[in-house]
Amino acid sequence: MKSQKSTYPLQPPRERGTTRAFLFALLMHVLLGLFLYHGIHWQNSTPAGAEAELWTETPEQPTPTPAPTPPVQVAPAPPVNQEEADIALQEKKRQQQEAAREAQLAEQQRQKLLAEQQAQAKRQQDLAREAAAEKLKQQQAQAEKLRQQQLAEQQKLKEEQLKQEQLKQQQLDAQKKAEADKAAKIKALAQQQAKQKQQLDQERRARLAQLQGLAGESTSGNGLATSGTGSGSGGTATSPGYADKVRRLVRSHLVWPGDTKGLETVVAVRCSPTGTLLSATIERGSGNSQWDDAALRAVQASDPMPLDTNGRAPASFKVTIRPSAG
Template identity: 65%
Template sequence: QLAEQLRQQKLQAQQEAEAKRQQQLAADQAAQLAAQKAAAAKQKQLQQQQAEKQKQQQLADQQKQQQLKEQQQEQQKQAEADAQKKADVQKAAKAKAQADAAAQAKKLDVERRTRLAQMQGSAGGEGSTGNGLAKSGTGSGSGGTATSPGYADKVRRVVRPNISWGGETEGLETVISVRCSPTGTLLDAQISRSSGNSAWDDAALRAVQRSNPMPQDVDGKTPTSFKITLRPAG
C-alpha cells in the first residue's frame, strides 16, 4: 500500500510537471506570437512611413518641376518681348535712317542742280557728250585762267576714252578741279563737287589722272587751272 501511494505521488508529480511544462510552452508560444505580431506591426508602420515620405518627396519634386517650368515659360516670354522690342527699335531706326538719307539725297540733288545752273550760266553750254569745262580763278584777280571756246572739246577728247564705268548713269555729275603746268603736265586733280556716288566719283577722277598730259590751248600753253564736269552718260 505504501508503494502504491508513492507511485501515485510520483505520477501526480510527473503530471503536474508536464502541465507546468505545457503551460510554459504555451506562454512561450504566445510571447513569440506577440513578438511576431509586434514586429509585423512595426514593419508595416515603417513601410507606411516610407511610402508617405516617398509620396511627399514626389509631391515636392512635382511642385519644383512645375515652378521650374513656369519660370522657364516666364523667361521665354520675357525674351520674346525683349526681342520684339529690339526689333521695333531697329525697325524705327532703319525707317528714320532711310527717311534721313532720302531727305539728304533730295537736299544734295537740289544743291547740285542749283550749282549746275549757276555753272552753266557762268561758263557757257556743254557738248553733247555731257562733259564740260569751266574756268577757275587761280589768284587774287577775278579773271582766272581763261580758255578758248574750243578747249573744252580738246579736253573731252582726251578724258572721255579713259572713263571706265559700268554702273548707273542717270543723275550722276562730278566736277573735278585740275591744275597743270603750262606744258600740260597734270600737277593735281581733286573732286570739287561730288555726284553723291563715290564709285562714279572715283572713276571720273581716275579718268582725269590717266589723261596726263592735258592738251594745250590755241596759245600753245595748257591753262594752269580749270574745272572739268563729267557725266557717265554721253
Template identity: 60%
Template sequence: MSNRQNRARPIRPPRERGTWKAFALAALMHLLLGWLLYHGINWQNNTPAGSEAELWTEIPDLSTPTPRPAPPPPAPVKVQPAPPPAKDEEADIALQEKKRKQQEAAAREAQLAEQRRQQQEAQQQAEEKRQQQLAAQQAAALAAQKAAQEKQKQADKQKQVDQQKQQQQLKAQQEKEAEKAEQLKEQKEAKEKADAQAKAKADADAKAKEKTKADAAAKAKLDQERRARLAQLQGQAGGGTSESGEGLAKGGTGKGAGGNATSAGYAEKVQRRVRPNIVWAGETAGLETVVAVRCAPTGTLLSATIRQSSGNEQWDQAALRAVQRSDPMPVDINGQAPAAFTITLRPAGG
C-alpha cells in the first residue's frame, strides 16, 4: 500500500547544491556592471572648452559675366600625419579603453551568468516537466492497472455466476432426468408387478382349474372304485351291510359296520391320522363337523361325506379334505378297518 502511495506522488528533482552561491554571484555581477556603467558615463566631469570659427564666402559679381578660364588642376595635397596625442589624452584614452573592456567583460560575464541561470531554470523546468509527465504516466499506468484488475475481477465474478448458473441448470436437468428415470422405473416395476400378478393369477387359475379337474377326475375314479369295492363287499356279505354304527368322536370310541365293535384305542389312531391333515386359519369357536366314512377292510377309503355341518361351509370342506387326505385309514387290532364309522372334527382351540 505504501509503494502505491509513493508511486502516486509526483517525483521531485533532487535539490541542487550551490544555488544560493550562484544567486549571490549573479547579484554581485549586476552591482559591478551598474558601477562600471555609471563611472563609464561620468568619468569626465570637465566641460570641454568651446572654439570659434569665422566663415567667409565670396559674393559673386552679378554684372555681365566674363568667361572664366578653366581652373588649373589642384595640386596634390600632402596629408600630414596627425600629431601624436598628448600624454594626458593617451592616459585618458587608455583608461577609457580599459573601462570599456572591463564593462564589456562584466557585461559578457553578466550575460553568461544570466544565460547559465536561464539554462538552469530551463533545465529545472524541463526536469520538473519530465517528473510531472513521469508521474502522470505512472498515475495513468496505475489507473489502467486498477481498471484492468477491476475489469478482470468483474469478469471473474461474471464467470463464477455463469458457472453457478450452469451448475444449477445441470443439476436441475440431472434431477429432472433422475425423476423421469425413477418414474420410468416405477412404471416398469408396476408393469412387471402387474404382469407378474396377472401371470401368477393366470397360473393360479390354471393350476386351480387343473387341480379342480384332477380332483374331480380323482374323485370320480375314487367313487367308481369305491362303488365297485362296495358292490364287491356287499356281494361277499350276502347282499348288504349295515351302515349304522356309533361315531368316533374326538377322544371317543365307535363301532364299525357288520356289528363288529372297534377297540378302545382305534378312535385315537383315527385322530392321529386325520389331525395333521387339517389346514385351517379361520375362526375356531363353535365349529364342529361330523364326517361319515366307509372303508375297505384294508383301510382304503371308499367314501367320505358330511353328515352334520358346522354351519361354516369353508370349515366343513377343510374337515372333509383332511379326512380324504388321511386315506388309507388305520386298521384295528384285528388287522381290519371298520366298514363304516363317523369322525367328529373341531378346529384346534375350538
C-alpha cells in the first residue's frame, strides 16, 4: 500500500475520561500514603495511662480529723496484642496492594483504551490512504484511457491523411502515366510519320537521280496552264488528267478571303520524280503581294505533288493560279 503525505502532522485522537482517571489515581496514591503513615505511627506509639480525680460534696460540719486515704491505684493499660497488630498491618498492606492493583488495572485499562483508539485511528488512516490511493489509481487509469483514446484518434487521423495522400499520389501517377502514354503515342506517331517521310524522301531522291540520269529527257520548257484555282497543263510529258490533279490539290490549300477581281499568279515549280517539292517561286505576280503570298503558300502546302500515270512527277512545270470564280 502506497504511503501518502498529509498536509498536517498526524495527531492521536483525544481520549475521553483522562482527567477523571488521573484524579482517581492521585486520590488512591494519597490514601495509600495516609494508610502507610498511620500504620507506622500506630505501631510506634505507646498508649498512656489514664488518671481520674473524684470529688465529693459534704455538708458543712465540723471538720473532723480526716483519716488517711489510701492512694488511688491507676489500672495499667492493657497490653497491645501483637497478633492483632500484625493482622491490622497485613489488612492495610492488603488494602494497599488492592488499591495499587486497582490503580494498575485502571492504568492498564487506560493504556488498552488508548491503544485501541490509536489502532482505530491508524485503521482509519490506513483506510483513508487506501481510498486516496484507489482514487488516485482510478484517476490515473482514466487519464491513461483518455491518452490511449487520443493516441488512437491521432493514429486514425494520420492513417486517413496517409490514405488521402496515397490516393492523390495514385491519381497523379495515373495522370502522369496517361500523359506519358499519350506523349509516347504522339512521339511514336511522329517517329512513324518522320520515317514515312524519310522513306518518301529517299524514294523521291532515287527517282530524281534516275530522271537526271536519262540522256534524252528535257522538260524544262513544259508549261502548265488551266483556268481556276490551280492549273496544270502539261506539254507532251504529262497526261491529259495531270493538270486537274494539280488544280484540285493546290485549290484545297488555298486560303484567300479578299477581292478576286483581276488576280492571276504564275508559280514555277521543280520537283523530284516522287513528287517531292524541290522549289516553288513566283514567276509572274498579280500586283497584289498578299494574293501572291497566298498562292505561293498553297503551292508549298501541296508538297508532295501528285504523280502522273507513269508513276512519276514532272521535273518542272508552271502553275497559273486564279481565285475561284465562285
